Structure formats: C-alpha cells, structure tokens
Amino acid sequence: MDAMSVAVAIDRVEKRFASLRALAGVSLQIAEGEFFGLLGPNGAGKTTLISCLAGLVRPDAGALSVMGHDVVTDYREARRRLGVVPQELVFDPFFSVRETLRIQSGYFGIRKNDDWIDEILANLDLTSKAEVNMRRLSGGMKRRVLVAQALVHKPPVIVLDEPTAGVDVELRQGLWQFVRRLNQDGHTVILTTHYLEEAEALCGRIAMLKQGHVVALDTTRNLLAGVAGQTLQLRLAGSQPLPPALGARATESDGNWIFHLAGLDEIEPLLAALREGNCVIDDLRLTQSDLEDVFLGVMQNSGSAHEGGR
Amino acid sequence: MSRGFVTLLYKEVLRFWKVSFQTVGAPVLTALLYLMIFSHVLESHVQVHGVPYGAFLIPGLVIMSALQNAFANSSSSLIQSKVTGSVVFVLLPPISYVEFFLAYVVAAMLRGMMVGVGVLAVTMWFAPLTFVAPQWILLFIALGGGIMGTLGMIAGIWADKFDQLAGFQNFLIMPLTMLSGVFYSIHSLPEFWQLVSRFNPVFYMIDGFRFGFFGVSDVAPEISLTVVMASFLAVSAATLVLLRSGYKLRS
Ligand SMILES: Nc1ncnc2c1ncn2[C@@H]1O[C@H](COP(=O)(O)OP(=O)(O)OP(=O)(O)O)[C@@H](O)[C@H]1O
Ligand SMILES: [Mg+2]
Numbered sequence: 301m302d303a304m305s306v307a308v309a310i311d312r313v314e315k316r317f318a319s320l321r322a323l324a325g326v327s328l329q330i331a332e333g334e335f336f337g338l339l340g341p342n343g344a345g346k347t348t349l350i351s352c353l354a355g356l357v358r359p360d361a362g363a364l365s366v367m368g369h370d371v372v373t374d375y376r377e378a379r380r381r382l383g384v385v386p387q388e389l390v391f392d393p394f395f396s397v398r399e400t401l402r403i404q405s406g407y408f409g410i411r412k413n414d415d416w417i418d419e420i421l422a423n424l425d426l427t428s429k430a431e432v433n434m435r436r437l438s439g440g441m442k443r444r445v446l447v448a449q450a451l452v453h454k455p456p457v458i459v460l461d462e463p464t465a466g467v468d469v470e471l472r473q474g475l476w477q478f479v480r481r482l483n484q485d486g487h488t489v490i491l492t493t494h495y496l497e498e499a500e501a502l503c504g505r506i507a508m509l510k511q512g513h514v515v516a517l518d519t520t521r522n523l524l525a526g527v528a529g530q531t532l533q534l535r536l537a538g539s540q541p542l543p544p545a546l547g548a549r550a551t552e553s554d555g556n557w558i559f560h561l562a563g564l565d566e567i568e569p570l571l572a573a574l575r576e577g578n579c580v581i582d583d584l585r586l587t588q589s590d591l592e593d594v595f596l597g598v599m600q601n602s603g604s605a606h607e608g609g610r
Numbered sequence: 611m612s613r614g615f616v617t618l619l620y621k622e623v624l625r626f627w628k629v630s631f632q633t634v635g636a637p638v639l640t641a642l643l644y645l646m647i648f649s650h651v652l653e654s655h656v657q658v659h660g661v662p663y664g665a666f667l668i669p670g671l672v673i674m675s676a677l678q679n680a681f682a683n684s685s686s687s688l689i690q691s692k693v694t695g696s697v698v699f700v701l702l703p704p705i706s707y708v709e710f711f712l713a714y715v716v717a718a719m720l721r722g723m724m725v726g727v728g729v730l731a732v733t734m735w736f737a738p739l740t741f742v743a744p745q746w747i748l749l750f751i752a753l754g755g756g757i758m759g760t761l762g763m764i765a766g767i768w769a770d771k772f773d774q775l776a777g778f779q780n781f782l783i784m785p786l787t788m789l790s791g792v793f794y795s796i797h798s799l800p801e802f803w804q805l806v807s808r809f810n811p812v813f814y815m816i817d818g819f820r821f822g823f824f825g826v827s828d829v830a831p832e833i834s835l836t837v838v839m840a841s842f843l844a845v846s847a848a849t850l851v852l853l854r855s856g857y858k859l860r861s
Contacts, residue, residue: 317861342632354702376704383700390695394625406617407703449699 307332307488307524308353313362313600315348317513322348325510328364330505332367332456335483338522339595346492347387350459359469360552373534380408383455386494391434397421398430398444399540401452408453420562421446423478424469426559437580440467450480458482459490464498470484476502499593500524503568508598520591527597530537532559532567535583543577544572560589583602615709618700620715623758626683633721637679637805638728641671645733648793658795659826664737668819670792672729673751678742680722680755681762681769681783684714687820689775690764692858707853711763711764711846720761726751740823746831747822754815758783760845767858796828811841 308330315323322345330336338346351357353364355371355378363370369377392400398417405413421427424444429437431590437445445464455458460479464472483489493499499506499520506523508516516523533556542550542557550557559570567586574581626633649664656663691697700710741747761783769775790812796804807813818834821827827834853859 355860356698356701376706377693379702379704382702384698386695386698388695388856390698392630392696392699393694399624401620403617404699404703406620407614407700407705409613409704411613 303330305334306330307334307366308448308490309363309365310349310353313349313352313359313364314513315352315359317343317356321512323352325362326358326509326512326514328507328514328517330488332488333486333490335480335504337499337506338509339496339506340492340509341599343511345512346509348512349462349509350490350492355379355383355457368453371468380453381456383450383453383458385450385458385460385463387465388468389439389442389446391437391442391445393433393435395446396431396433397426397437400434400445401448404449405452406525407436409469410453413452417437417448417452420451423474424448425474440471443467444471444475455486456486458491458518458550460530461492462494463491464495466495472498491522496591496595503506506591508595511600513602516594516598523594524589524591527583527593529562529589530564531587531589531593532561532570533557533558533585533587534581537580537582540579543573543579546573556583612705614705614707614734615713617634618705618710618713619716622683622687622713623720625687626717626721630724633679633683634724634728637675637725638732639702641675641729641734644671644786645736649736655709656668656697658798658826661826662737665739666795666820666824667793668730668733669707669823670671671733673819674755674787674790674792675729676722676726676751677758677787677815678783679725680758681779683718683721684759684762685766685769685775685779686762687714687717687768688763689700689772691768692770693772696855697859707850711760711850711853714763714833715756715759715846718762719755719796720861723751724757726755734826738811740825740827743822743831745822749835750815750819751820753835754819755813757815757838757842757845760842763849764845764852767852770858780796786810791816791828811825811837814838 306329308328310326310328313323313326326349327347340346340347345455348357352359353371355367356570358372365371366378367604369381371378395403401417401420402413405417417426421430424447426441426444426448429441433586434442434445443463443466447460450458463475467475476498479489491499491503501521505519507514535556539555541547550559552558561567645667646666649667652663659664688697691700764773765778768776789807790810791807796807796813799807814834814837816828817827817829817840818831821831821834
C-alpha cells in the first residue's frame with residue numbers, strides 16, 4: 301500500500317479506561333476505496349477505536365490519521381474528511397430533520413447544502429420527514445438521520461458503527477445500496493456490525509478485534525477460504541449415541557451432532573457409517589460455512605493468548 | 611471566525627429562542643413580580659443614593675436576571691447534550707476549543723441581554739429611571755453575561771447529572787447574585803458584610819451597571835470594570851484549559 305492510497309492509518313494505538321485495557325496496541329491500514337469490516341464481540345474495542353479516530357477519545361499511545369492527516373495535530377483536516385455514524389442513538393430534540401442537517405453542514409463549514417441534503421434524504425427514505433421534529437421520529441428513522449448527519453460534508457472516509465441496529469429490512473437494503481454506491485464512487489467505508497452476513501456480503505477486508513487486540517486481519521475471501529466447505533448437522537432418533545468411528549469427528553450441541561466437511565464427497569461415507577451403526581436419522585441439515593464460522597473459530601482459537609494484557 | 615463557529619453560535623441562540631417563552635418570558639415575569647412586591651412594600655420608606663427605591667431596584671433586577679439566565683443558558687445546553695449524547699455532533703466537526711468556548715459564551719451573553727432588555731421594558735414604567743451613561747450599562751451587562759456564561763460552561767462540563775448542576779446553581783450562583791446589592795446598597799450593610807460583598811465579583815457587575823443609570827455607585831465604575839474584566843479573564847482562562855484538556859468531553 302503506498303502512502304498516497306492510505307485512507308486510514310492506525311499505528312499501535314493503546315487506550316485504557318482505569319484498569320481496563322480497551323485497546324492494546326492496534327495497528328491497521330485501510331486503503332482508499334476499501335469497504336472494511338471491523339468485527340468483534342461486545343466490548344472488543346471497536347467503538348473505542350472509532351472514537352479515537354474521530355477525536356472523541358484520546359489514545360494513551362499510538363497515532364491515527366485520516367487521509368494523511370493526524371487526528372490530533374491536524375484535527376481540522378482529519379475531521380473534515382471523516383464522517384462517523386455513532387453507535388448510540390442520539391439526537392438533538394430542538395430541531396427538525398432538515399434543521400439538524402443544515403446545522404451539521406454549517407459545523408463543517410458548508411453554507412448552502414440543500415441539494416445534497418435532499419439527495420441524502422431521498423436515499424435514506426426520509427424526504428417525507430424532512431420538516432418533522434427529531435422527537436417525533438421512530439427509532440429507525442432517527443438512526444437514518446444519524447447516517448445522514450455523517451454524510452452532509454461528503455467525507456471521503458465514512459465510518460458506520462452498527463448502522464443497521466433497529467433498522468427494518470427494507471431500509472437496511474436501501475441503506476446498503478446507498479453505502480455501496482458511495483463506496484463505488486470512491487468513498488472509503490468502515491463498518492462495524494454484529495450481522496455477520498452483512499459484513500460477508502459487503503466488506504472486501506475484515507479485521508476482527510478481541511479484548512483490544514486485532515486477532516484476524518485478511519480479505520473476506522481469504523478468511524472464508526479458511527473454513528471452506530460445509531457444516532452438517534444431524535439429530536439421531538431416540539438420542540442414540542454416534543458410532544465410535546464418527547464420535548471423534550463431531551461436536552455436540554443441543555442434541556445435534558455437528559460435522560465440518562471439507563467437501564460434499566464426505567457425506568456419502570458418513571451416511572454409510574451411520575447405517576452400519578444402525579442409527580436412525582431424525583433430522584439433517586447441510587449449510588455452507590460462512591463468516592460466522594470464521595468468527596467463532598477465530599474467537600475460540602485466540603482464546604487466552606492475550607488475557608495477560610489485562 | 612470560521613463558519614463552524616458561526617453555526618454553533620446560531621444553533622445555541624436558536625435553541626433558546628425556540629422556547630423563548632420559558633427562556634426569556636419566564637424570567638421577565640419573575641423580575642416583574644419582584645419589583646411589584648419589593649417596591650410596593652418599601653417605596654415610601656427607602657431611598658438609596660438619593661434615588662427612590664423602585665428606581666434603584668430596577669437595574670439590579672435587570673442585571674440579576676441577565677446573569678442568572680446567561681448561566682442557565684450555557685450550563686443547561688451543555689448538560690443536556692451530554693446527558694442525551696448529542697454533544698458528539700459538536701465534537702465531531704472541525705471546531706476548535708476556542709471557537710467552542712466563544713460560541714457558548716456569546717450565546718449566553720445574548721440570552722442574558724435579551725432577558726435584561728425584557729425586564730427593563732416591563733419594569734421601567736413603574737419608576738422614574740434615568741440613563742446617565744449608557745456605555746457602562748452595555749459594558750457591564752455584556753461582561754457580566756460573559757462571566758456567567760463561562761461559569762455555566764464550567765458547571766455544564768463538570769456536572770454529570772442535572773442535580774449536580776442544580777447544586778452549583780443553588781449554592782453558588784444564586785447566593786452570589788442575590789447577595790450582591792441587587793436589593794440594597796452595600797453601604798446599608800454592617801461592616802463585616804460590606805467586606806464580604808467586596809469579594810463578590812457580582813457586586814461589581816451590579817454596582818457598575820447601576821452607575822450607568824444614575825451616575826452614582828458604591829465604588830467607582832472604573833474599579834468595578836477592572837474587577838469584572840479580571841474575573842472574566844480568570845474564568846475564561848480556566849474554561850479554556852478545561853476545554854483544551856478535553857475534560858469530561860473527550861475521554
Ligand atoms: N468511556 C468509557 N469509560 C470506561 N470504559 C469504557 C468507556 N468506553 C468503553 N469502555 C470499555 O472499553 C471496552 C471496549 O468498549 P467498546 O465500546 O469499544 O466495545 P465495542 O467493541 O464497541 O462493543 P459493542 O459491540 O458492544 O459496541 C469495554 O469493556 C467498555 O466497557
Ligand atoms: Mg461499539
């Protein structure tokens with residue numbers, strides 16, 4: 301990645317809250333035009349990292365920059381280039397949607413912004429609510445206004461911290477279409493979400509965070525390749541045990557036996573072994589391995605490696 | 611000044627103007643009630659500096675209302691946006707901490723002055739007022755509002771909950787403004803309380819302000835101006851240090 305194309309550089313960032321190590325030396329480089337996913341369980345440090353990038357939290361160590369501008373020493377330029385959709389559903393109850401967006405434009409030094417505001421409103425299906433007071437919007441609508449607020453200054457880097465929490469299916473599709481288009485137009489997008497299918501479908505590259513550490517960082521394709529294959533779930537009638545030959549390969553969960561298969565050709569021998577053991581199958585399901593399997597695998601395997609950090 | 615500053619100032623003014631019935635109208639009514647009660651009771655008995663009591667009282671009520679509302683403006687705006695989380699909207703943009711400071715303080719000054727004008731407009735008919743030196747009137751209400759707006763910022767940044775803010779208001783701001791010569795000349799106080807009053811910067815704001823009306827005061831207006839300016843500089847410096855450090859705003 302040459303220096304010109306780096307949209308976001310995060311270099312050994314550390315942050316403590318009292319005795320809690322929220323970020324334990326995080327380094328990431330995100331290139332211009334990327335659609336980047338930031339995943340991790342609750343409390344992993346995703347929001348803290350985003351807050352450091354936005355200047356809402358001051359890191360104890362390390363440096364961050366947006367489009368080459370340090371977020372501390374050159375904060376004006378950095379912030380002009382960054383749009384953040386905060387995770388918390390916040391709003392200013394004094395204003396209408398349009399007033400909110402006009403004021404937010406003004407904060408970023410933009411005087412006449414109504415054309416772009418109208419376009420954002422249309423894309424987020426908010427046009428009919430433009431003159432409505434923020435207090436009178438539903439939760440999902442307020443979240444859309446948060447997205448709109450992050451976009452008023454057309455930032456080259458857009459960070460969305462769980463933008464789809466509480467948003468209905470239809471709008472979620474619309475939102476992703478809009479964000480995808482922004483990404484195609486050259487905006488760098490950083491996304492955190494707990495909906496892993498969303499991340500899988502949208503993100504070109506993914507970092508996984510756990511207890512303030514980056515525990516996985518790769519293209520979505522490579523991450524998925526690590527779990528290539530299928531998962532077979534089956535339930536035996538009358539809670540029979542598995543034949544000993546198969547028992548070692550399976551894990552049990554809620555009376556279901558789960559097998560990870562490298563390919564579909566492994567099914568036939570498996571079924572044959574069951575038949576030989578006189579097992580009667582009650583239920584059987586075959587699913588393609590997905591990002592969720594990767595995520596769970598990474599989180600398990602990175603287990604206690606970093607626990608000492610606390 | 612950047613557009614960001616102008617917008618933040620505009621937003622802060624719009625915030626109170628949209629509810630001006632409560633933020634301007636209510637304090638004007640309160641001041642009017644004070645005037646009617648106190649001047650009715652005391653008018654026939656008291657003259658201060660040779661001025662009838664009702665007339666003496668009006669400038670005190672004007673600036674007291676202005677000061678309390680300047681404080682209320684910045685403190686309530688900050689605590690509200692902190693409690694609701696909407697403070698991020700002003701922390702994310704490229705606005706410097708100096709601009710941030712100025713926007714809140716100027717908005718507080720404006721609210722104070724609007725309340726002051728409102729109180730003056732409804733009370734001036736009740737007593738013979740003069741305007742001997744209007745420049746002092748303007749100067750002291752502006753600087754007084756600035757100081758209180760700045761204190762309001764400190765309180766709003768420091769407080770995590772509304773009741774902490776109420777504590778600040780009830781135990782610091784109210785005593786300072788009430789025990790400052792709004793209702794009396796400090797020369798009518800016992801020696802000890804005169805001395806105490808002289809350590810209260812609000813006393814100088816009110817005394818200098820009143821000089822602008824009647825041309826008489828407890829201390830020379832130049833002295834009051836010096837004290838008020840020095841107080842403004844001190845609280846501003848303290849607030850700027852807080853803002854620069856990110857105290858309670860940027861963790
Ligand atoms: N202001 C704060 N003061 C104290 N602790 C904090 C603060 N902000 C975050 N933390 C702690 O830091 C850790 C990381 O929090 P963070 O919000 O970054 O997690 P996250 O990955 O965004 O989680 P989620 O998926 O739940 O949003 C958590 O343990 C959290 O309790
Ligand atoms: Mg979070």
